[in-house]
Amino acid sequence: METVIDIKHLSKSFGSNEVLKDVNFEVKKGEVVTLIGSSGSGKSTLLRCVNLLETPNGGEIIYKGNDILKEMKNVEQYRTHLGMVFQQFNLFNNLTVLDNCIVGQVKVLKRSKAEAIKVAEEYLQLVGMEAYVNARPRQLSGGQKQRVAIARALCMNPDVMLFDEPTSALDPEMVGEVLKVMRKLADDGNTMLIVTHEMQFAREVSDRIVFMDKGVIVEQGTPDEVLLNPQHDRTKAFLQRTFA
Amino acid sequence: MSLDWIISIVENNWHLLLRAMGITLLIALIGTVIGALIGFVIGIIDTIPKTKSPKQVLLKVVRFILACYVEFFRGTPMMVQAMVVYYGLDMALGIDLNILTAGILVVSLNTGAYMAEIVRGGIVSIDKGQYEAAQAIGMSHVQTMMHVVLPQVGRNILPATGNQLIMNIKDTAVLSVIGVNELFFQTKSIAGANFRYFEAFFIASILYLVMTFTATRILRWMERRLDGPQAFEKKEVA
Numbered sequence: 053m054e055t056v057i058d059i060k061h062l063s064k065s066f067g068s069n070e071v072l073k074d075v076n077f078e079v080k081k082g083e084v085v086t087l088i089g090s091s092g093s094g095k096s097t098l099l100r101c102v103n104l105l106e107t108p109n110g111g112e113i114i115y116k117g118n119d120i121l122k123e124m125k126n127v128e129q130y131r132t133h134l135g136m137v138f139q140q141f142n143l144f145n146n147l148t149v150l151d152n153c154i155v156g157q158v159k160v161l162k163r164s165k166a167e168a169i170k171v172a173e174e175y176l177q178l179v180g181m182e183a184y185v186n187a188r189p190r191q192l193s194g195g196q197k198q199r200v201a202i203a204r205a206l207c208m209n210p211d212v213m214l215f216d217e218p219t220s221a222l223d224p225e226m227v228g229e230v231l232k233v234m235r236k237l238a239d240d241g242n243t244m245l246i247v248t249h250e251m252q253f254a255r256e257v258s259d260r261i262v263f264m265d266k267g268v269i270v271e272q273g274t275p276d277e278v279l280l281n282p283q284h285d286r287t288k289a290f291l292q293r294t295f296a
Numbered sequence: 297m298s299l300d301w302i303i304s305i306v307e308n309n310w311h312l313l314l315r316a317m318g319i320t321l322l323i324a325l326i327g328t329v330i331g332a333l334i335g336f337v338i339g340i341i342d343t344i345p346k347t348k349s350p351k352q353v354l355l356k357v358v359r360f361i362l363a364c365y366v367e368f369f370r371g372t373p374m375m376v377q378a379m380v381v382y383y384g385l386d387m388a389l390g391i392d393l394n395i396l397t398a399g400i401l402v403v404s405l406n407t408g409a410y411m412a413e414i415v416r417g418g419i420v421s422i423d424k425g426q427y428e429a430a431q432a433i434g435m436s437h438v439q440t441m442m443h444v445v446l447p448q449v450g451r452n453i454l455p456a457t458g459n460q461l462i463m464n465i466k467d468t469a470v471l472s473v474i475g476v477n478e479l480f481f482q483t484k485s486i487a488g489a490n491f492r493y494f495e496a497f498f499i500a501s502i503l504y505l506v507m508t509f510t511a512t513r514i515l516r517w518m519e520r521r522l523d524g525p526q527a528f529e530k531k532e533v534a
């Protein structure tokens with residue numbers, strides 16, 4: 053399988069706080085990779101480094117064979133290949149659901165408006181929000197907002213979808229509808245890199261689970277390997293706390 | 297009797313008063329619009345993110361000059377600004393401004409100085425997540441500002457801008473020092489001609505109120521329009 057993103061020796065500090073230390077891992081085409089780890093272990097920072105919302109201090113991010121950090125000129129174009137879903141949804145408050153889904157297509161990808169609408173309707177249907185094209189973000193529930201945010205990201209036809217705790221800001225009864233959409237994406241063969249605390253979900257959809265602690269990757273493997281038969285004490289301790 | 301005088305002043309001078317109202321509104325409206333534009337330009341320049349490019353030095357110089365402008369116009373009375381701009385431009389640069397143009401210029405510059413702070417605050421108060429979401433779909437800083445941030449800032453600062461318009465409708469009165477034929481100036485000359493100061497200015501106060509009240513209503517209506525409908529139309533799907 054082709055490697056889409058290859059992270060090598062990635063490091064990131066905020067001041068003197070070393071948040072990522074020599075992180076190495078890769079995401080292959082069609083793979084669903086889930087990052088788990090306790091709060092503050094650097095999961096969000098890693099995800100944000102991948103799409104350069106944070107600038108790493110060192111290392112390489114190889115996207116389809118090119119070191120992105122060496123060619124910082126084309127950051128914007130690179131980002132169109134990654135779809136990001138945020139914990140806080142971050143829908144554009146000034147735009148309707150439909151416009152949220154077409155603004156990037158028209159302004160960044162330079163698609164025609166008609167084509168953009170067609171694509172938007174297709175993905176809004178996928179997430180079950182096609183009836184809400186005229187709604188504004190403030191008129192939607194959290195789960196609906198997050199589903200629109202997923203559609204917005206998909207509309208750019210990214211190679212990889214990044215999810216940073218997409219259900220953590222949701223009321224419990226809305227978690228299911230978002231996970232259902234993500235499961236569908238996983239089944240459709242999308243390449244996904246997910247940060248989540250939903251262990252049951254992670255176990256079911258992931259091809260690989262990566263456990264992080266204090267800025268390093270402690271271990272990774274199939275869900276059964278990592279969750280049922282962890283090799284490291286830190287992983288065991290984390291799982292014990294999580295399932296206690 | 298006052299009332300008779302009021303009626304007679306209105307009867308004999310209504311066209312002058314209407315014209316003066318028109319000038320007051322014209323100056324206040326154009327001044328507010330240009331001022332808001334100045335405010336947006338300065339607010340945008342003030343919030344350009346740091347980069348390592350050498351243009352950074354130029355940016356610092358420009359920001360310093362703009363800061364001086366803002367300080368001057370916020371820290372001095374508009375009446376004094378009017379004198380400085382009108383007579384100063386003539387003396388220093390030999391530009392003999394038409395009085396009306398000078399009036400509009402003063403109000404614009406004055407409003408711009410206040411709007412700069414309002415816009416800057418408006419930009420800073422937009423949630424960081426809005427910028428990040430825009431960046432994440434590949435928008436440049438300019439695109440992010442144009443399509444996501446500034447439209448929200450525009451909506452958020454509309455009440456403050458409206459407030460500025462109301463102030464400008466009233467404050468154009470100070471332009472009478474350079475002889476702009478606005479409502480205060482006109483009223484003074486009508487009052488002097490009739491030796492009826494209370495009556496003339498009573499009429500003027502009513503006219504000012506009509507203008508400010510109308511402006512307030514129109515602004516409220518604009519705010520509601522910009523917010524879109526309360527409820528959205530749910531689309532029929534098969």
Ligand SMILES: Nc1ncnc2c1ncn2[C@@H]1O[C@H](COP(=O)(O)OP(=O)(O)OP(=O)(O)O)[C@@H](O)[C@H]1O
Binds near residue numbers: 066071091098
């Ligand atoms: N912008 C920032 N400035 C300074 N420190 C930061 C910044 N962002 C994150 N950190 C620090 O980096 C560390 C890792 O944070 P990160 O958000 O990546 O953790 P996380 O694994 O996503 O945790 P959580 O599960 O709570 O989301 C924390 O100590 C945090 O305080």
Ligand SMILES: [Mg+2]
Binds near residue numbers: 097
């Ligand atoms: Mg996080």
